[in-house]
Amino acid sequence: KSYRVAILGATGAVGTELLELLESRNFPIANLKLLASERSVGKTLKFKGENIPIEPVTEQAFENVDIVLASAGGGTSKTWAGVAVAKGAVVIDNSSAFRMHPEVPLIVPEVNPQAAASHKGIIANPNCTTILMTLAVWPLHKIKPVKRIVAATYQSASGAGAKAMEEVKTQTRDILQGKQPVAEVLPYPLAFNLFPHNSPLTDLGYCEEELKMVNETRKIFGSQEIRITATCVRVPVLRAHSEAINLEFETPFNPDEARAILSQAPGVKLVEDWQTNHFPMPIEASGQDEVLVGRIRQDISHHCGLELWLCGDQIRKGAALNAVQIAELLIEKNLLQSTTA
Ligand code: A2P
16 A cells, blocks of 8 residues: 655755655655745655655645645644644644644654554654654663653754754855854854754743753653753754763663663664774764664762763654654554544
8 A cells, every 4th residue: 555645844954854765765655745835836856766846835735645744844834734634634743833732642653652543633753852862761761760861962953954054054164264154044153163052942941942852751751750851052063963861760770781772772773882982973873764872871970870872863863764654653553544534
């Protein structure tokens, strides 16, 4: 069986990766529609050697579609997800619009695939830093519950979209030529710099990105008890995020046991060479499906603490790949027709 798929936001950083993944994973496609803003109408994108035209987003665009992979921002998802569901499609949404909605499953297929069964037409793809962290923490949490997570992130420009990636390249060129860097997409120059994450600040003093890591991880793990805190920082890296994670368990967690568990964990690749000081790096994580994990060590400040470091491709597992894996899960579990029932 093959499926009619629409990509909403096909021209963006995540949209173009979705296109690439549908092709390279040989996703069973009967028909593919590429949707973006009016600005992109007239352009085409290549899929399996064919030039597919970009179409504008209209009600009719969602007719005869089984799966919508949406990555065009929260506002666009809020406007169109309901329309797509009413027309019989299942929407896998990469924006934050529906993630915390009690009736919307929030899924990392390696962690909580069972949540897909209860969907009512919309499934949310979690925040990128959250996806990457859950892949490394869940296999340990299953063995011994984590009490508290303290995370610090080093997030690439890709999280702010294709235009932000271009802006960092331009700023880098400008600085090397002695010119003043211009920041239009991101709030400050990112080249040769870093700054606390640019998502809106909340009354708690945390930015929204930090609270996503807290709330989404609890929802995915199905545990409101885990205490989580995070500091999110934007760094001048193009497309892979890094995270320093401190975990506190009820009882001590032997680092060698953690290493053995993570070396077998789905979606995780252990990268640890203590002789050469070779650990996960964003340039090595870029373009890879797996989250690279390493520097697993006992926390010397707490006998039940464990430290680890990870890098993962923000556009791939942090967004597009996770969404395609959710679509594959829906097919495998026969969960696509429930919206039309
Ligand atoms: P476009 O390229 O036509 O602006 P990114 O996250 O890399 O910035 O990409 C955002 C994606 O969302 C792009 O494909 C963009 O299309 C699309 N998009 C943004 N706003 C809208 C909108 N109002 N309607 C449809 N697509 C949109």
